[in-house]
Amino acid sequence: MCGIVGLFLKNKALEPALGDMLSKMLVTMTARGPDSAGVAVYGAGNNDRVKLTLRAEDAGAAAALANELPAALGVPVDVSIRANHIVASLPRDAEAAALQWVKARAGQIQLVSVGTHMEIYKDVGLPEHVVSEFALAGMAGSHGIGHTRMATESAVTINGAHPFSTGEDQCLVHNGSLSNHNSIRRTLVREGMSFATQNDSEVAAGYLTWRMSKGDSLKQSLTSSLEDLDGFFTFVVGTRNGFAVLRDPIACKPAIMAESDDYVAFGSEYRALSVLPAIEKARVFEPEPATVYAWERS
Structure with missing residues (x-):
């Protein structure tokens, strides 16, 4: 079906x-x-910035992780939260560090997509x-x-x-x-x-x-x-x-x-x-x- x-x-x-x-x-x-x-x-979107769509366990966990991300990367991050999903827009040169941050929190957060204009x-x-x-x-x-x-x-x-x-x-x-x-x-x-x-x-x-x-x-x-x-x-x-x-x-x-x-x-x-x-x-x-x-x- x-x-x-x-x-x-x-x-x-x-x-x-x-x-x-x-x-x-x-x-x-x-x-x-x-x-x-x-x-x-x-x-x-902006080709100089990349959007990471991330999924947390619930809305509360999403809010906590969204607050943690900018400090962890040390760069300005635009964050929006929809239910248990986070969309983080960050400078392209911070993408590798952000993906490593996600990997280190396996079980708490999952990567859904990466893009400049796409959100999933x-x-x-x-x-x-x-x-x-x-x-x-x-x-x-x-x-x-x-x-x-x-x-x-x-x-x-x-x-x-x-x-x-x-x-x-x-x-x-x-x-x-x-x-x-x-x-x-x-x-x-x-x-x-x-x-x-x-x-x-x-x-x-x-x-x-x-x-x-x-x-x-x-x-x-x-x-x-x-x-x-x-x-x-x-x-x-x-x-x-x-x-x-x-x-x-x-x-x-x-x-x-x-x-x-x-x-x-x-x-x-x-x-x-x-x-x-x-x-x-x-x-x-x-x-x-x-x-x-x-x-x-x-």
Whole structure:
């Protein structure tokens, strides 16, 4: 099962409403994934600073750790807290020290994502709960992706929640199952990558990060995945400049898209798109199997 949504805004005037639109899309996918939910939001950022999204045990622990971080690094850190998630914006030359600080507090805090414009929020529970917990409806941005999970193959824990991020400003949500993810993981580990979970979707995210680190474009990386990743899947991928969609060669999982002058949207079902403004004016279509669809801002 699982539900996926994605929204890329062409019209910058809609950016203040990104979170509200994405929230409504995500909640409509509750029946496809009531166990956990998560979103990646691409908003304001500065290429000279890096954002670390961190997850603590609870809101109290998040507040305590957020107070500790600036003193530990000895540099100015802009910190915001949403429930048990911390977003710390810091000078790029302090990134290595910050990651070491996180590593030293394993068990207290976990790294969710690194980026200049991307923030990721995810938790166990109904999508409506997750949307409310992180005040998603009030977030602004240029694009975002989201996922609602039905835990058919593993326990209902935060480790199974999407999106997964393995590279700066890169993330992935996945509906389906990969049969060769363990062998791909071993290959990527030999290439120097590390993984926080046993989830096959994290491996898919890592594969794309690895391909792009070799110089492949996002479109080239997704095209290569059709040869290297075995299974059935729909991927929606977020990058700093846009997002992309790919279905497996037999299009096993449902998918629908809409494009207008204002936005491009993806949903596992049409009802996720039906909540968008002026959807009746958009071109609605089913993405073809084994075909990369990508939109980016220049």
